[in-house]
Amino acid sequence: MKIEFLVQNAYAADGATRAVLNLAGALADTHEVRVVSVFRWLDRPAIAPAHGVRIVSLLDLREGRRPDKQDVRRLTPSRVIPRTQEMSWRYSELTDDKAEEYLRASQAQVVVGTSLELAAYVSRWARPRALRLGQLHQLSTVLSPQEQSRAWAGLGRLDAVVVPSAAEAREVTRAGLPGDVAVHAHPDCVPDPRVRPADGHSRVVMAAGRLVPEKRYDVLIQAFARVVEHHPDWQLRIFGTGPEYGQLRGLVAELDLYNHVFLMMEEPRLEARWAAAAIAAGTSDRESFGLSLAEAMRCGLPVVSTACPGGPPEIVRDGINGLLTPVDDVDAFAAALLRLVEDGPARLAMGRQAREDARAFGPEVSAGRFEGVIRTARRHRREGRPAAEVTVSCEVARNGTVVLRLAGVREGREDLELVLRKRKAARGEQPVRLPLLPAEGLGPHLYEAFVPPDPEVLAEGRWDVHLDTGEGRPAKVRPGSLDLRGLGPVATGPAYTVVQLPYASESGHLVLRTWTRDRHAEATEVWADQGVMHLRGLLYGSDFGEAEPLLLMRRRGVEEPGFWLPGLSSGGADFSFSLPASDLAEQLVGRHELWDLWVGRRHDPVVARLGRFLTDVVDVKSVFAYPNIVVPTGEGQPVMVKPYYTAGTELSVRVSEKAE
The missing domain is CATH 3.40.50.2000 (Glycogen Phosphorylase B;)
Structure with missing residues (x-):
């Protein structure tokens, strides 16, 4: 995993810095480790970091480095670090801005602040997904009770605090960290000596x-x-x-x-x-x-x-x-x-x-002990974070509306909202906020929100569901029951067709997958028989009437019109096609090609991409798998024709030469 240690000055040789560098070196054998020095006054570290440990700095204060030394923000006190803390004189608006910018962009899975000041930075600005730890080398007894109260107040969002001794752990626990932050005793790491041990003859x-x-x-x-x-x-x-x-x-x-x-x-x-x-x-x-x-x-x-x-x-x-x-x-x-x-x-x-x-x-023991702290902190986060334990159950109604029901909030609230954030959102595309209202007749402390099947509400894409309690950043929620029995006929408007599917992501959080089409061709059956690929489905947004169904095949990545295949329909929305695999094999130009399938009506320029949206199966590509159709060519290698679903659940065909 990626682990970052935020230190005041990685170029010094004091005990706290040595302890951090020793632990970083021990962890670097099995993890990607970076030491982030807030300040830099020297060209080279006093202690060379172990192999695999990278040092970066936020403020360059070496002689001749003018941008940071002359930045006027250094004259403004920090808005985060209380002036009563011992090292607060070093911190300013500039250090706040530099630390915030770095921590918000960091991709580390574990971020460790190695002083009271830096632990406050990590608590405040490290990404919510990252495990946030404080590693404190200063005894709590150094601070007066009033100073302790101010210092601890900034650490409430940490997942755990690490101190070097059991006595210090007891003192910090007795002081009472906000947010019930766990405190672990973790002795400092001491590397293996590179010299022979003392022989006892010295004076x-x-x-x-x-x-x-x-x-x-x-x-x-x-x-x-x-x-x-x-x-x-x-x-x-x-x-x-x-x-x-x-x-x-x-x-x-x-x-x-x-x-x-x-x-x-x-x-x-x-x-x-x-x-x-x-x-x-x-x-x-x-x-x-x-x-x-x-x-x-x-x-x-x-x-x-x-x-x-x-x-x-x-x-x-x-x-x-x-x-x-x-x-x-x-x-x-x-x-x-x-x-x-x-x-x-x-x-x-x-x-x-x-x-x-x-x-x-020693390094191995110390690294293993620190990894144990990480595992315990992760488990504590899963078990103890209120936002992570809030569950939202989903029900898909017959008209395509998704009903979201919130459980896990014990007190009546009037300020709860669900926030839906689109993945890979376009510039300027804003999250969608849905008010949570008391659920009528479903018991106390239950709330509902509704997602209508309207492209003006949710555009096509994947939407992560967050809960905003008004007490901090909105946090992702976990899915409760997912009732998809209403997933069937799609919601159809004057110029659109919408499908909305709630599901649990790999990380265990609730996501809404939405599709929006002016017309949609749903594949209901696909099978191969005697070298022929058979398709059946339904057209949403229109019907065929007297028009003949047509299957359009387009070679992906090539500017050409493709070719058509006629099909059958009862005159309603149903269609069926029989596509000889040899028709595609004959079109093979290279060794490997992909063909996308579309459904249209004769004498109608509008075509609908063929896909499989109306199913409670999230991973359509993996679950609905079809056999290869082998097409002999008489000369050269036979050709393999294989229908498959793309990651976007659309139906395509892979055509390629069969390998020896």
């Missing part, structure tokens, strides 16, 4: 992440000062950039740790660095998952982490693959570090177990 404690207050690297540096007092040959290396860099540099100098603690700046891929270390450390106050810790575990490192809200307590098993300490407790964290520094066998054993446990975050 390096390592941490990685943005240098921001919630990471509490000040606690880590103070705890490591206790380690240095007993083991001056050990180092602490912290990889990352951020606003806390200056303060942390000052703390290192204050504690005289400039030969032991190193702020290493940011690197996009750290697996070789992890493999060269001995212990991974995390001192966060809160952590949505702990991607850097899981990456370290994949490389065979034991972890010392705070038991903060979020993912670390779910991925670190205390005393088995690492150690957990209370949040903001320098003494406890120092003691945990010293335990692993001084106990080499325990450090090695926990590292081996960490590597084994981290397989649960």
Whole structure:
């Protein structure tokens, strides 16, 4: 299937972006995956996407790219993203317009917004047929209750929300998403390391992440000062950039740790660095998952982490693959570090177990888990969407009118309409709106609409039936009972003949198929006997009277008059013809030809296309199949003559040379 991830900046190397790119790469083995970056500031991504993952961007903000950078819409705040959200300053009327244009045109079956802002975009503008998911890496505890209410309000049309930990899933569920949106815990994906695992001989404690207050690297540096007092040959290396860099540099100098603690700046891929270390450390106050810790575990490192809200307590098993300490407790964290520094066998054993446990975050497992979320969300959509479960039953009356009866609406309503949209509509052709009125004598909460057999109402074509409740976009409905017993005589007006057939499409939605003709020739019987094709039928819109019925055969795609064959009629609307297959075989010029059949009256220029409309069979082409008639030619290959119905249910004949 086609899956698209909408990200803020696919060219960065932060944890949220790494997590999305890792999952996209895992899914690309079996799906068509695209990462859509709302913003682009760099020529190349900091992390190269996996094979099969395509990256596209909506706003190009690189130096020298003037159209987007100078667009005045960047000065107008977003009409979708609340100003209280952390990244709202990045979003504007321009990002709204670009995202809306892209999402409305996207053909992806699954669209994923990977932040609160982008999940709101997906909820609002992704195509109704697409599965709409939100993948949130920010803990709900980061937001105040008032901010949560505003943030969640924009997510009501999502099919599901994915968060990286069970703790976060509980928090988001407790917050109460609108529309009863399901919340799934889905740990971040960690790719297979391309280096040998750590061997345990290093003397390096390592941490990685943005240098921001919630990471509490000040606690880590103070705890490591206790380690240095007993083991001056050990180092602490912290990889990352951020606003806390200056303060942390000052703390290192204050504690005289400039030969032991190193702020290493940011690197996009750290697996070789992890493999060269001995212990991974995390001192966060809160952590949505702990991607850097899981990456370290994949490389065979034991972890010392705070038991903060979020993912670390779910991925670190205390005393088995690492150690957990209370949040903001320098003494406890120092003691945990010293335990692993001084106990080499325990450090090695926990590292081996960490590597084994981290397989649960590998690409195959992660891709399978995400596919499970998609399946569950689809099932939930089928079972829970009110519009999709509304059914419309149909009855075809004797005069050709189609009666549509609505069930599944529990409360009395006065604003319900059925909206009929024509497939492949011509430019400017508008949908047809039919008011739903209470059905008299059929019980409470049942409504009716009527489609008269009038070409001024429905032109020829296929019309998808939608329900408009006034609460959003009209949604397609599913068919209830289809009573086609009245389908027989067509509705005939002064200059037209109309046939209307309701049926269930392959996707399970209600469709009306309509035909409009000034005259129509209905084939009622077709059979072959002794090399002759026999036809019987009825002419609607006229009768034959004293005129002789004529069958006109026209070679498709050729500008020529064709040839006529006389037939029989009782003088009414009935007709019959006997067409020798040899007559068509003699006309064969190439190796393969198609002939269309028309019925007319002698001395009357109006002819009617021969077809089969008056049947409750939707797929006439497949159901009504006729045998080949083999015509010997005496010289060369014999000729095959085969009557068949086209996709438009009209009768034609295929004439071709018989293959050896």
